[in-house]
Amino acid sequence: MKYSEAKEKYIQAWGTLGSSWGVNRTMAQIHALLMISTTPLSTEELMEELKISRGNTNMNVRALMDWGLAEKVLVPGERREYFKADKNVMNIGVQVAKERKRRELDPIIKLLNDITNVDGDTAEVKEFRKVTKDLQKFATQTESVLDLFIKSNQNWFFKILGKMR
Amino acid sequence: MKYSEAKEKYIQAWGTLGSSWGVNRTMAQIHALLMISTTPLSTEELMEELKISRGNTNMNVRALMDWGLAEKVLVPGERREYFKADKNVMNIGVQVAKERKRRELDPIIKLLNDITNVDGDTAEVKEFRKVTKDLQKFATQTESVLDLFIKSNQNWFFKILGKMR
DNA sequence: ATAAACTTTCAATATTATTTGAAAGTTCAA
DNA sequence: TTGAACTTTCAAATAATATTGAAAGTTTAT
Numbered sequence: 001m002k003y004s005e006a007k008e009k010y011i012q013a014w015g016t017l018g019s020s021w022g023v024n025r026t027m028a029q030i031h032a033l034l035m036i037s038t039t040p041l042s043t044e045e046l047m048e049e050l051k052i053s054r055g056n057t058n059m060n061v062r063a064l065m066d067w068g069l070a071e072k073v074l075v076p077g078e079r080r081e082y083f084k085a086d087k088n089v090m091n092i093g094v095q096v097a098k099e100r101k102r103r104e105l106d107p108i109i110k111l112l113n114d115i116t117n118v119d120g121d122t123a124e125v126k127e128f129r130k131v132t133k134d135l136q137k138f139a140t141q142t143e144s145v146l147d148l149f150i151k152s153n154q155n156w157f158f159k160i161l162g163k164m165r
Numbered sequence: 166m167k168y169s170e171a172k173e174k175y176i177q178a179w180g181t182l183g184s185s186w187g188v189n190r191t192m193a194q195i196h197a198l199l200m201i202s203t204t205p206l207s208t209e210e211l212m213e214e215l216k217i218s219r220g221n222t223n224m225n226v227r228a229l230m231d232w233g234l235a236e237k238v239l240v241p242g243e244r245r246e247y248f249k250a251d252k253n254v255m256n257i258g259v260q261v262a263k264e265r266k267r268r269e270l271d272p273i274i275k276l277l278n279d280i281t282n283v284d285g286d287t288a289e290v291k292e293f294r295k296v297t298k299d300l301q302k303f304a305t306q307t308e309s310v311l312d313l314f315i316k317s318n319q320n321w322f323f324k325i326l327g328k329m330r
Numbered sequence: 331a332t333a334a335a336c337t338t339t340c341a342a343t344a345t346t347a348t349t350t351g352a353a354a355g356t357t358c359a360a
Numbered sequence: 361t362t363g364a365a366c367t368t369t370c371a372a373a374t375a376a377t378a379t380t381g382a383a384a385g386t387t388t389a390t
Contacts, residue, residue, distance in 0.1 A: 003290050006280040013276050020269055022185040036293045053380045079335055089303040104185055111178050115171040125168050128201045138254040141323040158306040218350045223368060244365060
């Protein structure tokens with residue numbers, strides 16, 4: 001396969017994947033580009049490559065930095081800011097897990113804690129308590145797995161899991 | 166907390182969570198309702214409870230069935246179709262993992278297999294190969310974990326993981 | 331202090347996803 | 361068959377989300 005073709009497919013696929021994972025398409029594509037670049041890229045270069053506006057580029061680069069997936073690089077003697085991505089895939093996985101846990105799982109666990117304490121003893125309420133408690137248990141277990149993954153250095157996590165098969 | 170309040174919060178939260186997990190809001194809310202209902206619900210009842218149209222209800226109930234999260238219940242002597250959700254939270258987790266693996270991870274692994282075979286030996290292409298191979302490895306490891314989770318009966322998976330801490 | 335080089339903001343616009351509801355389709359009892 | 365009771369479809373409307381680009385803001389060199 002030709003490089004240009006492979007690159008295009010890769011960026012396109014990353015964008016699609018991103019959007020089904022709570023990350024917007026452009027953000028994922030900028031990340032994809034930074035991942036395969038041999039040097040840090042400027043806003044100009046990102047705009048040029050992805051054919052997107054300055055504002056859009058700026059917003060999504062900042063979002064990537066918020067997620068801990070990219071950082072500024074200052075080149076001595078240059079005004080312009082450059083950006084580079086962390087290329088360690090395991091780190092990326094951990095970072096994404098960490099952020100999504102914080103943004104999604106934590107609030108749900110908090111909510112479930114609140115609502116399992118609903119008053120009443122009708123069949124309806126009993127069922128509600130049962131279901132929400134089950135969900136709470138599952139969410140808490142999921143949280144433990146994520147914490148384990150987040151804390152695990154390198155690929156210890158996968159190594160162990162690999163042995164479990 | 167009052168039941169009506171808890172219920173509302175729960176349905177609202179489930180909808181929000183769903184949308185950041187590749188499931189649309191209404192689909193998630195229908196699921197939430199079916200989960201806490203003591204009896205199967207009809208299209209009419211879902212429309213009424215969630216204040217949504219017939220078409221919307223129908224589409225999303227079918228989507229839930231596609232995902233293996235709900236099923237039709239035929240009540241003898243009734244024309245109307247009723248729907249109920251699988252209430253086993255672990256099953257739901259497995260089902261969602263299975264579907265998302267099929268819809269998202271599998272295609273990406275396939276793509277990565279293709280594009281890591283890019284031709285060329287420039288620094289650019291070498292970097293591309295390196296990054297995509299790393300991604301491939303990570304995706305494959307993730308696949309193994311998911312397969313393990315999907316195949317694991319009951320909560321064996323979490324039990325083992327729990328011991329790892 | 332000025333202006334060039336750059337970054338950030340945000341109201342307007344475009345795109346994408348969801349929802350509606352009426353019409354078409356199906357099933358079944360009589 | 362017929363028609364009542366129900367389900368499904370899908371084009372159009374609406375809502376949600378992302379993008380643009382020009383203006384405002386900031387930084388740095390002189």
